[in-house]
Amino acid sequence: MEEVLPPRYDGEGLAAVLPAVARSLGVPGGAGAPTGMDLPEARRAVVVLVDGLGYDLLRQRSGHAPFLRGLLPAAYRLTAGFPSTTATSMATFGTGLPPGAHGLVGYEVLVPGEDRLLNELSWEDGPDPLRWQPSETVFERAQAAGVDVTRIGPGFFDGSGLTNAAVRGGSFRAATSLDDRVDAALAAVRASRRALVYLYWGELDKVGHVHGCQSWEWGDELEAIDGAMARLAASVPPDTAVLVTADHGMVDAPHALRIDLGHDAELAAGIRHVGGEARSLQLYCEPGAAADVVQTWRARLSERAWVLERDEAVAQGWFGPVAEHVLPRIGDVVVPMRDNFAIVDSRTARPQLLALLGLHGSLTPEEVSVPLLRVPARDNA
Incomplete structure (x- = not known):
């Protein structure tokens, strides 16, 4: 195992994903990370974030994911921010800023002046999320530029502290199963001629936490995700890009x-x-x-x-x-x-x-490396 993989907050990092997608949709640049990603122009895009889908894990377990495996040769191998944990990475993804700028610097962090910890994932008894993280998100910028932004996830995400801090902007649609979320994404992208749709799926991370990322249960969940992503890519309109990324990887810690x-x-x-x-x-x-x-x-x-x-x-x-x-x-x-x-x-x-x-949370490649898998709009015809 390599010693350490320092996070990057430029064109090789998770922070660059949404700014690059927004640029491909014609949205003017904002304060997010500079990006060297050259994503083809598109009128519409669906960005899927699979919680816990590390790049190294995907390569290792790619026998369970024939569709995603086919996208690996052209994939970007990105680094999530530090720590490699959901709350921090969601804000890095949503704002295009590094943790030191957006301020969500860990799973549990000190609330200055209050002598207590804030769980930035649950946000229980947390501060006003817009004061804790006041910077504009990429979704807000895209919506202001005339792009119809739709965010899809479990119902309890709507209006939650982490959502409002990290990925606010546009409208929210609640859906439970992965198939329902794919259907909601397809409906949203078909309803607008200029759209950015964000779909979150968290079950892979949950399975990995409970059973381990080397378990057969993790492989089964990856197979289900692979099938859903294949259906999504085959069903979007031909001017729509589909992108799949993640917030962190994982290791089994005995x-x-x-x-x-x-x-x-x-x-x-x-x-x-x-x-x-x-x-x-x-x-x-x-x-x-x-x-x-x-x-x-x-x-x-x-x-x-x-x-x-x-x-x-x-x-x-x-x-x-x-x-x-x-x-x-x-x-x-x-x-x-x-x-x-x-x-x-x-x-x-x-x-x-x-x-x-x-x-997860540390600086090993298994935790820090995340993929950006792309199905360009021109390939969806």
Whole structure:
């Protein structure tokens, strides 16, 4: 396994996908990432984000996905942002900005001035999402330019904190099954001569978390996705591009290799809040304790994790350029894991989270690499 795959926030990153799609639809450029992607012009586009469909996993398990496998030779191998987790990646995808700019810098992060963590996925008791992430999304920009924007996902996404922070703009259509979402996408793209349709599917990530990304259950779910994507590509109007991407990959992290901070007083010392997630911790330390925490964690974990102070992680460019108001949301100590190691905290984590096998969030290629698979409009005739 390679050591580390630094995230990119240019034409080789997830941040460039929606700006490139918008440009292909004739939408003027905004404040998003520069993009070297040359997507053919189209009048309409459907962008599908499959949660957890890492590039390396797709190649490894491509026997389950003959349609998507056929698109791999011309695919872009992109990097998701850091951490490689859904909340962060959704904002990177939706705004075209790096995490240090859009501010969704992890699964659980400190709310500055409130001495508490915010779960940016559930957004429970969270701040106003438009104040937490005020930058314009690509969907908002496309809608303002006259493109009919439709977002499709589960009903509880509509108006949620993460949705409003990361992928707001246009209209929302709720649909439950993958086939229903494909039908909704087809209806939306057929209803307008200039359309951008976004379809989200999260079951692959859920299966990977519970059963592992090497499981037969993961392969079965990939087969279902492959069939649905083949039907979508075959059914859209001939001036419509279809693109498939993802927010992160995944690794299986055996429970026997994990450390539990609830049973490790030495590692837990000096830490006020344990943020981030098991593959990519963000440690918020007691006043004056950060240097000791770094020393202890490096002494114990140098072969299992990268242990960096906040300023070091920022200097490495992991979050991209970091705005001043975003900086205190990042942990005093940032700890992405090597290989398939993980650190959990049974004092605060729900048992269901502790039981998960497939995890993500770190900087390994398996977690950071995501595909951009393309069916250009001219090939849909």
